Amino acid sequence: MEADVLVLGGGMAGAVAALAARAAGARVVLVRRSPGATALSSGAVSVAPDQGGLPGAPLGSRRPILEAAARLAVAWPDHPYATAGVAALGDALAFAAAELSEVLAPPLERRRFVATPFGSAVGCGTCQHATAAGDLLGVQGLLAVAGLRGHLSFDEGLVAAGLARYAARGGPAVEPFAVDVPALAAGAARRDEIARALDAPGGAEALGEALRRAVPRGAAAVLLPPVLGLDPAARAAGRVAAAAGLPVAETISDVPSVPGLRLQRAIEARLRAAGVAIVTAGIAGAPRPGAPVEIGGAKVRAGSWVLATGRFVGGGIARRGALVEPALGLPVQAAEGREAGVHLAVRPAASLTVRDRRAPQPLLSAGLRVDAALRPLDERGRPVHAGLFAAGAVIGGHEQATDGTGLGVAILTGYLAGRAAARGPRG
Numbered sequence: 286m287e288a289d290v291l292v293l294g295g296g297m298a299g300a301v302a303a304l305a306a307r308a309a310g311a312r313v314v315l316v317r318r319s320p321g322a323t324a325l326s327s328g329a330v331s332v333a334p335d336q337g338g339l340p341g342a343p344l345g346s347r348r349p350i351l352e353a354a355a356r357l358a359v360a361w362p363d364h365p366y367a368t369a370g371v372a373a374l375g376d377a378l379a380f381a382a383a384e385l386s387e388v389l390a391p392p393l394e395r396r397r398f399v400a401t402p403f404g405s406a407v408g409c410g411t412c413q414h415a416t417a418a419g420d421l422l423g424v425q426g427l428l429a430v431a432g433l434r435g436h437l438s439f440d441e442g443l444v445a446a447g448l449a450r451y452a453a454r455g456g457p458a459v460e461p462f463a464v465d466v467p468a469l470a471a472g473a474a475r476r477d478e479i480a481r482a483l484d485a486p487g488g489a490e491a492l493g494e495a496l497r498r499a500v501p502r503g504a505a506a507v508l509l510p511p512v513l514g515l516d517p518a519a520r521a522a523g524r525v526a527a528a529a530g531l532p533v534a535e536t537i538s539d540v541p542s543v544p545g546l547r548l549q550r551a552i553e554a555r556l557r558a559a560g561v562a563i564v565t566a567g568i569a570g571a572p573r574p575g576a577p578v579e580i581g582g583a584k585v586r587a588g589s590w591v592l593a594t595g596r597f598v599g600g601g602i603a604r605r606g607a608l609v610e611p612a613l614g615l616p617v618q619a620a621e622g623r624e625a626g627v628h629l630a631v632r633p634a635a636s637l638t639v640r641d642r643r644a645p646q647p648l649l650s651a652g653l654r655v656d657a658a659l660r661p662l663d664e665r666g667r668p669v670h671a672g673l674f675a676a677g678a679v680i681g682g683h684e685q686a687t688d689g690t691g692l693g694v695a696i697l698t699g700y701l702a703g704r705a706a707a708r709g710p711r712g
């Protein structure tokens with residue numbers, strides 16, 4: 286099985302890398318052991334927080350995403366934004382939104398502010414279509430927060446009370462209400478069960494009709510729990526909105542995440558439509574690009590590889606007495622203050638965390654060190670192989686869970702690594 290590019294990892298970074306390589310004309314095989322950690326994502330695409338933003342400042346005063354990313358790259362020299370540069374970030378976000386247009390809304394010049402199920406708002410570079418209509422800066426009028434009676438994991442009163450605090454900062458007026466939707470069996474239904482019911486014929490329409498009858502007078506949009514369908518092709522959000530007669534949106538989600546599962550389905554469908562061969566298996570041995578590797582009973586040879594296996598959740602970095610990269614045996618580095626290196630990765634994990642949760646956590650930023658071309662480096666700082674590239678959370682130097690750049694890093698580095706891999710090995 287001959288290919289130009291082999292991508293290891295099936296999350297956002299691996300998907301964008303595979304799609305970018307295909308767009309450049311490469312033959313691509315993507316191998317994964319399971320769906321990536323993207324299936325756990327919230328529905329928002331975090332790119333870069335405004336580090337200089339003051340608490341309580343108007344939402345519209347926050348710095349645009351690209352400007353914030355450029356500032357972050359200057360402030361954090363070990364961050365992937367600094368290593369790879371952010372010049373292509375706008376192109377990368379537009380590429381991902383276009384490739385995954387079934388679920389992702391196109392990025393705006395400003396950041397969007399979307400609601401959480403806890404009544405707070407978070408800024409993001411873009412988000413899913415099912416969330417976009419609830420952008421606090423985009424709602425022109427009353428935002429009605431809808432609870433499904435009996436669905437105990439969403440408190441519309443609590444959410445509305447929290448979002449009302451943003452009215453003084455440019456957000457809309459907010460009012461809660463509740464609806465009965467017997468067709469959804471919402472009494473004790475989980476989010477995924479409600480989402481499947483909405484995907485089914487008539488399910489979204491039943492919810493839309495219930496909303497139309499119960500929505501407060503003057504509402505400009507309705508905000509729902511994160512349940513607007515699992516199957517992107519079913520277009521549940523659009524069907525609910527059509528039946529309700531006004532825009533509807535869902536909050537972003539915690540785990541388990543319906544928006545995350547929806548995004549993963551969209552990724553898989555787009556990869557297949559683009560002609561990417563997807564193999565669900567592990568790899569045998571630890572060879573290098575250009576050598577045949579056994580994957581799921583077949584042998585694959587590709588001149589360039591993209592390693593996008595994630596970090597701890599995806600299994601790209603593991604603890605086996607020391608922090609290791611298990612797929613290819615690449616050296617893992619961690620940083621503590623100004624000290625960085627492979628030697629830190631052999632220390633006990635507990636010694637790489639600090640008590641203050643707001644302080645940098647060396648353990649959470651551990652990963653591969655890469656050069657400006659996203660090629661992993663060995664202990665001496667030299668590229669391991671001219672045709673080996675890395676993308677996403679497996680790259681160290683950033684705390685993806687807390688620094689607000691997680692999917693932004695995945696998209697940028699996936700885009701750059703996929704294009705570089707399609708061009709072939711470089712010395």
